[in-house]
Structure formats: structure tokens, C-alpha cells
Amino acid sequence: QTGTVAANPEQYDQAYICPVTIGSQTLHLDFDTGSSDLWVFSNLMPSSEVDGQTEFNTNSAGATKKDGYTWSISYGDGSGASGVVYADTVNVGGATATSQAVEAATSVSSEFTSDTGSDGLLGLAFSSINQVKPTPQTTFFDTVKSSLEAELFTADLQSNGPGSYTFGYIDSSKYTGSITYTAVDNSQGFWGFTAGGYTVGGGGSNSTGTIGSAIADTGTSLMYLPTAAVQSYYSQVSGSSYSSSQGGYIFPCSASLPSLTVSIGGHGFVVPGSNFNYSPTGSGNTCFGGLQENTGIGFTIFGDVFLRAVYAIFDETQGSPRIGFAAQ
């Protein structure tokens, strides 16, 4: 089988939301290659924590409670959720898992309550970091992968318009040139890979360094790189500065932003400057940068700002996992 689903950007491309059928309900979930739990808003939640989201109905005929199973997840930004576990049929654009662990929330943090476009998350990192106790559950991809035409999924994220995720096949209309594959280190449960040199601006002349180990994370909006690369980038943005009140680099919204070329698997991938204007700060005419430092995160994260510039293939067809990138 295969699956194809639209990925709809929220405001400022903060996250990408996809329709998922669970039993007889359709919920809109944030597909997240940076975590491994499929969790949803549910009828078990206090109404004070729900702001228009669709709630998974745990009383529906097809939902089977997994007694004694609970989950609790917290993300690096301090947000989180927790609840209990059901099994139900989950269909993503035609790819169907007949008995998938659906983690029904009994409580979510304010970040999720206020993210009114999302009814939950569908984790696509490795099942080794699934947060269900006493027994970790498999991700949707792990549940269905043996029944897919090919054991892979792809992400095509777009700004200002729907992108797509596919399961089981590569859509050759989504990219140009060839796909560059590189090995994945999933020892921490993420789609980890090694990034090489970078250059700021098309000049090709100015500063280059190397980035090192990184993760491909559709669930994180921005790109978080080592300090040296970030300082080198913003040294080319006139009027930019680090704002401790805003918690990152900002610049005049009128600033012209250079591109950033990152070498992965020996191929240079260009992130256009426009990707690095994330959103207005709301004060003065300054905008918040889509590229920020990874200090305090402990990971170099290639989030949506990078993934919007490429077609990404999350591939387990070779036995050991690999990730592929192609220009789009």
C-alpha cells in the first residue's frame, strides 16, 4: 500500500498539519520527525485546555482501551502532554494501520491549547523514544512499513501553500536533479545525520566551517546551528542583533537576507534567504530570524526552515536507515 497526504502550513509556517482518519473521525495532526508518539486531543480532557480542536472520541466503537498503559511527553521548549492509550484504525492518505496505538490526551500544556490548528501530533522519529509505559508503542510508520510498497516516507514542505507527505513511494515530480543519500544515526531515536561545510550568501567566497551531527525535524519550525555558523550568517545581515528579550537574532523586516548553502553527503543544498525571515517580532519593524543558535538545545536541528528548501526521503529500504535530500 501507499499513502499521500497534504501538509498544510500554519501561520508563519510554524508547523504543518495533515488530515488523518482515526476510526470514523478525521483529525488534523502535526507530522513530527522529531518525536515518536501519536497523541491526540480527546474527550477525556478538561474543556479549559481545548480551544476548538477536534477531540478523539474514546467511546467510539473501534477504539479499544489498552488498560494500564499511560504516556507523558515533554519537549525541549517546555511544552508537553499526557494521557492514556487506545488502539484504533489509523488511515493516512490511503496507508492504513489497522491497530495503531492512539495516545488520548487527558492534559496538554498551553502551547498546544493555543495551537488551534492542530488536534495532536503524529510522531515519525524512531519507536525507541516512544513515551508509552509500561511498553513503548510503534510509530505509525513502524506499524505500517512492512505493508508499504517501499519502506520509506517523504516530506515536501512548502511555504504559503500545501506540501505533502508520502508513505511507500517517492514522488519524482517533487524534486529536480538527483537524490543525495547519507547515513542515519538513530542511536538517540532521531533521524540523525552529519552535515558538512556551509557558506553564507551565493558569493561562495566568504566564511565556511563545518556543522557536524544534526537531526531532520519536521516538528521544529526553525533551524538551529552551531554559534559560529549563526554568527557568520548574521554578520551578513545589516541591522541584525541578538535580542535577549526576544530570545534570538532579530533584524529589520526590510533587511535583505543572504542564502545559506549547506553541504550534506557531498552535495550543496541552498536555503534561500527568504526562508530565514520567520515572523514579525511585534515590536518595532523587526523580524525574528529563522536561523538561531543551538546553544542550550544540545542538538543541531534542521527544522522546517531547512526542510522547505528540499525534498526529504526518510528511508529504511536498505535495512539500516538513511536520509535523502534533493533540491526542489
Ligand SMILES: O=C(CNCCc1c[nH]c2ccccc12)Nc1scc(-c2ccccc2)c1C(=O)NCc1ccccc1
Ligand atoms: O521535540 C521535537 C520535535 N517535536 C516538537 C513538538 C512541539 C513542541 N512544541 C510545540 C508547539 C507546537 C507544535 C508542536 C510542538 N524536536 C526537538 S529535538 C530537541 C529539542 C529540544 C531540546 C532541548 C531544547 C530545545 C529543543 C526539540 C524540541 O523541543 N523542538 C521543539 C522546539 C524547539 C525550540 C523551540 C520551540 C520548540
